[in-house]
Amino acid sequence: MISPAERGNAMSLIQEALKEGARLSPACATIGISLRTYQRWKAGNHSDRRKGAKKHIPRKLTAEERGEIRALCCDHEFKDENPYEIVITLLERGNYIASISSFYRVLKAEKLLNHRSNKKPGRKHAAPPEVIATGPNQVWCWDITWLPTEVKGIFLYAYLIIDVWDKSIVDWSVHETEEERHAKSLFEHALAEQGHPPVHIHSDNGNPMKGISLLSLLYDLGCKNSFSRPRVSNDNPYVESFFGTMKGSVKYPGRFAGITETRVWMAEFIDWYNIAHRHSGINFFTPRQMRTGQYRKKVEIRNRAMKEAWLKKPERWSRPVKQWSRTHTVYLNPSLETRQKIKCVA
DSSP states (O other), X not given: OOOHHHHHHHHHHHHHHHHTTOOHHHHHHHHTOOHHHHHHHHTTOOOOOSTTOOOOOTTSOOHHHHHHHHHHHHSTTTTTSOHHHHHHHHHHTTOOOSOHHHHHHHHHHTTOOOOOSSSOOOOOOOOOOOEEESSTTSEEEEEEEEEEBSSTTOEEEEEEEEXXXXXXXXXXXXXXXXXXXXXXXXXXXXXXXXXXXXOXXXXXXXXXXXXXXXXXXXXXXXXXXXXXXXXXXXGSHHHHHHHHHHHTSTTOOSSBSOHHXXXXXXXXXXXXXXXXXXXXXXXXXXXXXXXHTHHHHHHHHHHHHHHHHHHHOGGGOSSOOOOOOSOOOEEESOOHHHXXXXXXXX
């Protein structure tokens, strides 16, 4: 910090330089201070505003107050209470020392914030990796949903695998229980039917999803795995979206009479979904058209029809005619950088 004597000496040198005809800015630079500093000193503001200089912060706790907070938190009366409880108790006694956040800052600085509950400490879960699909059988997602029966409290379980690229239902099954063996059987059938592709498989964190026999099967077949974070449904959006479409359909019965009737209904609905449903996420093609490649011909037909309409009456278009794309890339759990890139393109 600059002393008053040093400041006075600097001001005198600058004044002398100005009398000799020097300009103010070069004179300040020669002395080693900025023009703004000289102006503050001349106006009577002598505080040191340089980076790293000691400053007086009126709101800052004193060393005595920090010591008092530490002693209070370590006192026998408060040793098992958190800062919220301590501050409220002191307030009700008519005593205020500092805010709750200040208590936490002091304890953190003193390394006194430790997990002491019998419960496991909370953990931060990293987001699942970004996965890109540019064609069928590259990325699958799967999940299990409950289907209520006519008997209240009794449910059936629908196991379902969806391809994130073409949105088609790769395989499904309905069972009376939620077990790992049913999931393993489903994937054995699905992978064999598709020719054992080295697909990336994403799922939630449930026990059937992490069963050792299922994971061993997928590992032996060269499949990679990723899992959603606990209680984060957005990490597995494509399956959740399908369940929303299914249960929001006017065809959905609400409750099912039994497992046979449920399987019949699921088979009919999935056939409709794969073959006839025009999905907004794939430019209103059907999953079957995407999976078989028929969408390429449909793209040409759509674009040709749009061009012919424009040639007949171009005055109806105030902007370029829409062109449907033949390329289609899907990102599962895209990174922030990818999301920004997609937003810029859109």
